Amino acid sequence: MTPDRLAQLTALRHSLHQHPELSGQERETAARMADELRRAGADTVLTDLGGHGVAAVFDSGTTGPIVAIRCELDGLPINELSDLPYVSTVPGKGHLCGHDGHMSMVFGVALALQEQRPTRGRVVLIFQPAEETGQGAKAVRDDPQFAHLAPDFVFSLHNLPGLELGEVELCQGPTNCASRGMRIALTGKTSHAAAPQDGVSPAGALSALIPELTRLGTAGALNADYALTTITHASLGEQTFGVAPGQAELWVTLRTVSDDRMAKLIADSEALVQQVAKSENLSAEITYEDVFEACTNNAEAVTILAEACADQAVPCKLTNEPQRFSEDFGQFGKSAKSAMFWLGAGQDHPQLHNPDYDFPDELIPIGTGVFLAAIRQVLG
Template sequence: MTPDTRAQLTRLRHELHQSPELSGQEELTAARIANELRARGADQVLTGIGGHGVAGVFDSGQAGPTVAIRCELDGLPIQELSGAAYASRIPGKGHLCGHDGHMVMVLGVADHLNQNRPQLGRVILIFQPAEETGQGAIAYRTDPKFPEVAPDYVFSLHNLPGLPLGDVQLCEGPANCASRGMKVVLSGKTSHAAAPQDGVSPAGALAALMPQMARLGRGGSLDADFALTTVTHVNLGEPTFGVAPGRAELWVTLRTVADARMQSLIDEAEALVAQAASDQGLGYEITYEDVFEACVNAPDAVDILSGSCARAGVNCEVTPYPQKFSEDFGQFGKDAKAAMFWLGSGEKHPQLHNPDYDFPDELTPVGVSVFVATIQSLLR
């Protein structure tokens, strides 16, 4: 990567950083990306995939595999406090997970492909919406346009605070935990606060369920039995002194390494809710949001990435331990050999989703070099 290209990508990253859009709302970001791909000589640019998804196609015109590089478009509903000169201009929204950096790395790959077309097969650059809600990859992969760009191999990355800057960590097998948000609504009957006995309050059930849910999944070793339950939000009644409550909400995040363990954890959590509601004479409703299946790296794709890091001169550690946080990238592995790697943001860098997080621009050429080496290993 030339200094001019690197500077151009940095400026572009800062511009994207200033205008984050939330999951499912990435219209302007997608339009900007589509124009950037056209300017970089993509043979075809598809838009509106799974919402605001974009695909840039670089086709050799020769038979061969289709290799995809995937990144994300969406930001987060968090007020940025980084203090950067290019900080978000949108109140309450920020690129505080590094998706702006991921986008420019993939555009850096497009810069390379513009000058060095694949010798065989095709490269598909995937810009996916709505990763943060777990809905984007499903919508992208099931869109009627997806068969036009369906890959044989697909690779992605995520920057990782806590890992030395520019180092790569690569997981064998499970790479990200499955997770889902469990929303429990307990329904009783309100009454005057002077006569609580004439109502049916969910307070007791709520008080019992909070520690029960916490004990249900205690975390521990990241193996097939790993389960973690985190109470994230509770609400009881209305903010008034005159009404005994008749409704409560409990939000819990369920997290496991394996999808099979997730199903058993769901069964256990739902049984606790049913018992607590029955004991207190309450009705209840359970719904799920932000559903992520486990992300599992294919062995062949892991070997390819490991070799790519070696050729790119990037330090790479292969580990059997997945990340606890979730990713919807695993959806692409249902149709292709897929693998995601972690690119270190620095051992003391602010954590993902922190209000003071900012993507390190030093990572851009590193990510581009690994992706380029991966494409070359398969299409040359």
């Protein structure tokens, strides 16, 4: 990558960093990337894909495989703590997961394709909305426009603090855990604090469920039986001294390596909630949010990425241990051969979603180069 091209992509990254938008609200970010992709010579630019998603098609004009590269549009509802000159200008919102950097790398692919079209088949660049909530990838795949893209391969990356800067880690098989947020609402009956016996308090059920649900998922080795339950929020009654509570709410994150193990963890958790609620004469309502299915890399797609790293002289470590955090990228694996790789952000780099996190600009040419090499592996 030339210094001028790197400067162009870095400037784009910094500008995107200053204007983060949350999941499902990425209207301006999507409009900007659509305009940039048109100027980069994309043959077709689709918008409003699964919400605010954008897809750019670079067509060789001849028959061949279809390769898609995916990145994410959304930021996070976290206030950035930084003295960088390009710090977020939106209070309470920040690109603190690196999606600004991911977009810049994929746009770097667009600029390279503008100069040299694929020799056969098509390349599709997908700028996906709502990754942070787990809703975006499914919405993109369910959009009728996606049927016209129909990729054979889909590749993606995520930067990873804790991994050496510029080093790649590539999972063979499961690569991200399934997870979902379980919201438990317990309802009894309020009463005067002087006569709690005349009400039905959920306090006992709440205090019982916290340790019992935790015992259902105690983590352990990242194998097929891995399960983790994390209590993230609890509330009981109102902030008053005069009322014995009648309502409680408990939030729990369920996490497993496989979707089958998740189904069992859900069943066990729901049965426990209903059992405890019944014993305390309460009603219980369970709802789910932030649902992520497990993400598994395709073997052929992994081989292509490994060869792409070798082509670019990028250190690549193959592993059988998935990441504990979740990704909705696995949705693309339902209709294509897909694989995601981790690109090291530095061993001592601030963690993803930290208020002082910032994407390392040094990764831009590395990620772009690996994506272009993977495209060449498939299309020539």
